[in-house]
Amino acid sequence: GENVEQHPSTLSVQEGDSAVIKCTYSDSASNYFPWYKQELGKGPQLIIDIRSNVGEKKDQRIAVTLNKTAKHFSLHITETQPEDSAVYFCAASYFGNEKLTFGTGTRLTIIP
Amino acid sequence: DTGVSQDPRHKITKRGQNVTFRCDPISEHNRLYWYRQTLGQGPEFLTYFQNEAQLEKSRLLSDRFSAERPKGSFSTLEIQRTEQGDSAMYLCASSGYREGNEQYFGPGTRLTVT
Numbered sequence: 001g002e003n004v005e006q007h008p009s010t011l012s013v014q015e016g017d018s019a020v021i022k023c024t025y026s027d028s029a030s031n032y033f034p035w036y037k038q039e040l041g042k043g044p045q046l047i048i049d050i051r052s053n054v055g056e057k058k059d060q061r062i063a064v065t066l067n068k069t070a071k072h073f074s075l076h077i078t079e080t081q082p083e084d085s086a087v088y089f090c091a092a093s094y095f096g097n098e099k100l101t102f103g104t105g106t107r108l109t110i111i112p
Numbered sequence: 113d114t115g116v117s118q119d120p121r122h123k124i125t126k127r128g129q130n131v132t133f134r135c136d137p138i139s140e141h142n143r144l145y146w147y148r149q150t151l152g153q154g155p156e157f158l159t160y161f162q163n164e165a166q167l168e169k170s171r172l173l174s175d176r177f178s179a180e181r182p183k184g185s186f187s188t189l190e191i192q193r194t195e196q197g198d199s200a201m202y203l204c205a206s207s208g209y210r211e212g213n214e215q216y217f218g219p220g221t222r223l224t225v226t
Contacts, residue, residue: 006154034214043116043203043217044155089154098143098213099168102154 002027004092006103014111019080021106023090024072030092033066033073034100038087047088048075077108085110116218118204124224125194132190133221137206144187145215146179148172149201155217161187194225 003026013019025033031052036044050057050064050073057064061080066073077084087107091100117136125131137144143162147155158177159169163184173179176194181187191198201222205215 004154032213036217041219043219046214046216049214091154098207098215099145099157099160099170100147100155100215101157105152105154 002030002092002101004090004101004103006090006106008106009104010107010109012109012111013080015080015082017080019075019077019084019108021075021088021090021108022072023074023092023103024070025092025101026071027092027094028068028071029094031095032093032098033064034091035062035064035075036089036091036102038089038105044089080110082110082112084108116204116206116216118202118218118221120221121219122222122224124226127194127196127225129194130190130192131194131223132188133202133204133223135187135189135204135218137186137204138208138216141206141208141216142184143207143213143215144181145205145207146187146189147203147205147217149203149220150199155203158189191223194223196225199223199225 006023034049037047038044061078063076087105090103093100119134145160146158149155161181176192179189201220203220205217207213207215
């Protein structure tokens with residue numbers, strides 16, 4: 001089955017700086033890669049996703065890149081703000097088997 | 113309808129008791145998923161439904177676990193003879209074709225087995 005690895009497990013950045021979280025996946029059939037933000041006591045919130053037919057997608061301060069050859073994808077957050085502090089999860093799935101396989105999460109702390 | 117809802121939000125039960133959780137998906141979403149999340153880990157897939165049909169079950173879903181979605185709307189997840197290892201957050205998500213199958217999660221039900 002699919003295996004998703006995520007790094008780093010914790011990340012602290014100064015407010016206004018950029019944050020990058022990286023994930024690798026094992027199943028070359030995977031073609032859908034969402035990112036979720038989870039705040040304490042809440043369910044995961046979908047923040048951005050990318051499908052295998054594109055290499056990059058951007059939404060305001062967040063962007064995701066995908067390298068299918070290397071089987072890795074990354075989340076980039078620019079101009080970080082205190083409200084970006086949370087745990088971020090990457091995930092992978094493929095068409096016809098929509099269950100998501102999640103990484104182990106990255107705790108992002110924005111230092112004011 | 114503003115999102116996926118789950119009830120209850122918290123459940124404390126004694127080992128050996130049965131518990132049932134409910135999930136109401138986003139209106140018109142035809143797929144509904146159950147995941148389990150333990151402390152410090154990502155959610156792990158348990159099972160999913162397309163309309164009322166249960167299409168896949170994880171190996172994590174032992175015989176003590178059963179899920180239903182009788183009319184293709186809300187779903188229930190029952191755990192029989194609970195064990196301390198069942199303590200976790202149980203998350204429900206839903207998706208629909210119009211959203212490209214993106215999964216939207218509810219707030220979860222936190223189960224504590226004492």
